[in-house]
Amino acid sequence: MLETFRAYLAEKTAYIERHLVPALEREGVPDTLYDSMRYSLTAGGKRLRPMLVLAVLEALNKPIERGIPYACALEMIHTYSLIHDDLPAMDDDDLRRGKLTNHKVFGEAAAILAGDALLTRAFSLIAESYLADPEVKPETALKLIAELGKRAGAAGMVGGQMADIEGEGKRLDLQQLEYIHRHKTGDLLIAALRGGGYLAEADGKQMEALTRYGVSIGLAFQIRDDILNVEGDAALLGKAVGSDAEREKATYPALLGLEESKRRLRELLDEAKLALAEAGLDRSVLPQLADYVGNRKK
Amino acid sequence: MLETFRAYLAEKTAYIERHLVPALEREGVPDTLYDSMRYSLTAGGKRLRPMLVLAVLEALNKPIERGIPYACALEMIHTYSLIHDDLPAMDDDDLRRGKLTNHKVFGEAAAILAGDALLTRAFSLIAESYLADPEVKPETALKLIAELGKRAGAAGMVGGQMADIEGEGKRLDLQQLEYIHRHKTGDLLIAALRGGGYLAEADGKQMEALTRYGVSIGLAFQIRDDILNVEGDAALLGKAVGSDAEREKATYPALLGLEESKRRLRELLDEAKLALAEAGLDRSVLPQLADYVGNRKK
Numbered sequence: 265m266l267e268t269f270r271a272y273l274a275e276k277t278a279y280i281e282r283h284l285v286p287a288l289e290r291e292g293v294p295d296t297l298y299d300s301m302r303y304s305l306t307a308g309g310k311r312l313r314p315m316l317v318l319a320v321l322e323a324l325n326k327p328i329e330r331g332i333p334y335a336c337a338l339e340m341i342h343t344y345s346l347i348h349d350d351l352p353a354m355d356d357d358d359l360r361r362g363k364l365t366n367h368k369v370f371g372e373a374a375a376i377l378a379g380d381a382l383l384t385r386a387f388s389l390i391a392e393s394y395l396a397d398p399e400v401k402p403e404t405a406l407k408l409i410a411e412l413g414k415r416a417g418a419a420g421m422v423g424g425q426m427a428d429i430e431g432e433g434k435r436l437d438l439q440q441l442e443y444i445h446r447h448k449t450g451d452l453l454i455a456a457l458r459g460g461g462y463l464a465e466a467d468g469k470q471m472e473a474l475t476r477y478g479v480s481i482g483l484a485f486q487i488r489d490d491i492l493n494v495e496g497d498a499a500l501l502g503k504a505v506g507s508d509a510e511r512e513k514a515t516y517p518a519l520l521g522l523e524e525s526k527r528r529l530r531e532l533l534d535e536a537k538l539a540l541a542e543a544g545l546d547r548s549v550l551p552q553l554a555d556y557v558g559n560r561k562k
Numbered sequence: 563m564l565e566t567f568r569a570y571l572a573e574k575t576a577y578i579e580r581h582l583v584p585a586l587e588r589e590g591v592p593d594t595l596y597d598s599m600r601y602s603l604t605a606g607g608k609r610l611r612p613m614l615v616l617a618v619l620e621a622l623n624k625p626i627e628r629g630i631p632y633a634c635a636l637e638m639i640h641t642y643s644l645i646h647d648d649l650p651a652m653d654d655d656d657l658r659r660g661k662l663t664n665h666k667v668f669g670e671a672a673a674i675l676a677g678d679a680l681l682t683r684a685f686s687l688i689a690e691s692y693l694a695d696p697e698v699k700p701e702t703a704l705k706l707i708a709e710l711g712k713r714a715g716a717a718g719m720v721g722g723q724m725a726d727i728e729g730e731g732k733r734l735d736l737q738q739l740e741y742i743h744r745h746k747t748g749d750l751l752i753a754a755l756r757g758g759g760y761l762a763e764a765d766g767k768q769m770e771a772l773t774r775y776g777v778s779i780g781l782a783f784q785i786r787d788d789i790l791n792v793e794g795d796a797a798l799l800g801k802a803v804g805s806d807a808e809r810e811k812a813t814y815p816a817l818l819g820l821e822e823s824k825r826r827l828r829e830l831l832d833e834a835k836l837a838l839a840e841a842g843l844d845r846s847v848l849p850q851l852a853d854y855v856g857n858r859k860k
Contacts, residue, residue: 376651
């Protein structure tokens with residue numbers, strides 16, 4: 265990774281994280297609930313979805329501050345989905361990024377409610393913030409909410425999680441595996457990119473390119489995840505390696521083999537960059553973000 | 563109850579219920595998830611929150627169709643809150659309105675996800691529907707989303723549920739009990755009324771009256787619930803009577819006595835109607851809806 269890109273990621277991560285906690289409500293919120301929401305929201309992570317919103321605004325020469333409420337809303341939704349996914353009734357995980365999962369610290373009831381409250385806050389944050397921002401048209405804010413709701417809901421991220429749970433212990437084919445990843449991981453990345461596009465007043469061609477880019481990096485993200493589970497560094501990952509194979513989980517390496525998975529990953533990164541180039545969006549940080557997603561070590 | 567009012571309730575309930583299922587997404591939604599969402603959304607209930615939206619529009623001589631997306635969104639949020647409240651980690655209920663609770667039919671994972679998806683759909687439904695409706699300004703739709711998010715979230719309904727769970731087995735005073743009910747039950751009723759007010763272009767005085775009315779009927783609703791648990795008809799209620807006392811739950815009758823609770827209930831209904839009268843909103847179905855909330859048998 266280039267030193268300048270590494271510095272870019274660090275700077276943007278810090279910028280995003282400064283805005284996350286202040287975007288929560290505090291007054292009138294029971295302490296345990298607030299602490300539980302804050303715990304998971306500040307538990308680290310790549311902040312990839314907010315990063316993509318800001319990168320689209322930069323690529324289209326618009327002020328990045330405009331993207332902050334939407335970027336924080338995306339991170340709240342991503343965070344709620346992790347809290348609920350970790351619950352005993354779902355994936356039953358005790359650790360995430362080397363820290364105790366939300367329900368291990370606050371109990372299951374508080375974890376369910378913290379997730380519900382983060383999801384709810386995502387939408388009211390967008391509505392409140394852009395109502396108060398004369399630079400963003402109310403129609404644009406409504407389009408953000410429609411886009412985010414569609415990508416995060418029953419036909420998007422939640423649907424992907426449902427399919428993932430139903431697929432456990434079954435032999436999935438590549439099409440079923442792609443449905444899961446497209447929705448469970450891809451849709452929220454697409455929402456970040458398209459939302460950034462709305463905020464930056466992207467034209468139709470640019471929106472189409474951002475969507476294609478999002479579809480490709482979403483799948484690339486997941487294939488990289490699967491590859492890391494085969495040959496990654498457990499210490500860097502903060503979790504065990506080889507667990508997918510042990511649980512006979514459907515993965516790209518299991519279905520296609522490791523070499524073919526790597527080839528497919530490179531192909532997706534090329535397609536992502538081609539989509540950008542065709543819409544003149546390649547002179548931005550977006551191509552490097554694609555490589556970052558596809559080549560990350562954790 | 564007057565025969566004409568009974569007919570009004572039946573007609574409006576049918577009208578609302580016709581719109582609920584079509585307001586869900588279907589395409590791209592896994593079958594189990596869709597069935598789980600639909601099961602709870604069509605499981606009956608008073609449809610009180612949607613009813614209040616339509617009643618405000620009627621009271622201000624506006625077409626009620628305009629309220630349908632917001633009314634359905636409120637019912638989706640009410641429904642998701644029941645699904646999550648019934649989970650083993652929360653109230654652990656097997657039956658609701660005489661039917662099996664969602665997780666007893668579909669399992670815990672599907673119940674958590676159906677709740678998440680209903681909550682998400684509520685917001686995208688408002689955004690999508692009003693983007694397509696030239697009668698409703700985009701600013702108004704954003705105000706609905708801000709209002710609903712605030713009342714349904716950490717400082718509203720979810721906060722009330724958290725306080726309720728934390729209060730279990732403790733001796734609560736009247737102030738703590740009112741905090742719980744104000745938020746757990748009252749806030750979503752207030753969101754219905756204020757949202758109806760935004761859609762009907764209510765002026766400041768009318769909005770204030772609708773809020774006062776909502777605060778009063780919200781508490782009245784809960785006191786009536788507590789009274790029914792003491793002296794209601796178990797067959798009509800679809801649940802056991804006397805269970806609150808048995809579990810030593812903090813209730814109005816337990817804290818104030820039965821007679822004083824009934825007096826307080828009458829006082830709240832009077833205050834609700836006074837608020838309406840002072841803003842000229844009393845020549846509508848709203849006063850009768852207050853009595854309905856306060857005197858219902860189930």
